[in-house]
Every structure is written in structure tokens, then in C-alpha cells.
Amino acid sequence: DAMVIQNPRYQVTQFGKPVTLSCSQTLNHNVMYWYQQKSSQAPKLLFHYYDKDFNNEADTPDNFQSRRPNTSFCFLDIRSPGLGDAAMYLCATSKGHTQETQYFGPGTRLLVL
């Protein structure tokens, strides 16, 4: 089945220690998104890639970066995690700007100690 895969499902890191979350997709979609969802809140878009073009949301902290080395993979890098960055991180994909539906992965829950 075509899908969006996120690894790991749970990630523990230490305050200030860089961490990378991974997302891959077998849908061959052009667009890949990263959302942050804090406890009992709605998901909030951090940034997205359309192919290799990176689109950052204006209020995304500089501490968050992303890489997309190829169509299938996208990474979220948190350079210096703070306690406030503990959240569920959701990766999503969509076919393109004319295909609106976004398909989500299972998420990675990040814990910062």
C-alpha cells in the first residue's frame, strides 16, 4: 500500500542536543509538509517542500530546519531542542497545488529531557 512513513515513532533527546526526524513516502507526491502538534492542540504547519523548493512559515523558529534529498524522503532537524519543542511531529504529503488532500504519517512523538 502507498503510504507515508515516519521514523522513529518515539524519540527522546536531551535539552540542546540536535535531533533529526525522518519521513518517507511511497505516494510519489510532489509536496511534503511538516506539522507540529503540541499536547491537546491542533497541528500547526512549520514548512513544506514543493519538489526541491522550500517554503517556510513566517512564524517557524530558526531552530527548525528541513532537508529533502529526493522525492521520497524529507527530514526535520531541530538544532537545539528546548523543553517547549516536545510535541508530536506530523509529516504529510499531497500530489501538488491542484490536489489539495494531504495524507499524514503516524507521527513522531518527541520528548525533550
Place this chain on the structure above:
Amino acid sequence: GDSVTQMEGPVTLSEEAFLTINCTYTATGYPSLFWYVQYPGEGLQLLLKATKADDKGSNKGFEATYRKETTSFHLEKGSVQVSDSAVYFCALILLYNQGGKLIFGQGTELSVKP
């Protein structure tokens, strides 16, 4: 700016009860509207969508109709099951030149008791 407002939860129902979760939106233009469902510890699953006024989205017994005149997209199900217990998010999409941004409501937690 564009926004989505959902009925507050948690909502607790008995099995086979009728479900309504209210959702209203504010938007420039006529965005597509979505309902996503999130089971505990999981990501979001698309439940249904509607792309224009008067469209009805439906899936797994759930329905929602895009009402332009009331700017609403209420979710309904005639007979809920314990397995429907989850958090439900209403959302609209802002389309960019490259991709789109989902704007979510705050989510409504549904708990169905046997």
C-alpha cells in the same frame, strides 16, 4: 484571517447515539473543507472532504455538507460505535502556488461508551 472554530469537547455519547460536531469557518474565497480523525497516539486520517458549496462529503457513515450561507461544515453520524472514539478536526485549506496549508479547528474529543 482564515480560521476554523469547532464545538468544544469532550463529547460523550452512548453507542448508537446520533452525533453532531459543529464546525464553522472564516475564509476569503471558498476553500475546500475537511474532517480529519486522530486516534490516540496516531497521526491524522482523512475522514471526508468537500470542495465547493453544497457538496456533501461522506465516509464510514459520517457526513458533512459544505454550507456557504452559514459558513459551516458540521459532522454527523446517525449511530456511533465505540470504535469511533477519537479526536475529530475540522480544517480548511489555504492554497499556495506550491502546496497548501491546512488550518485546523481546535479538535473535538469524542468518547463513545458501550
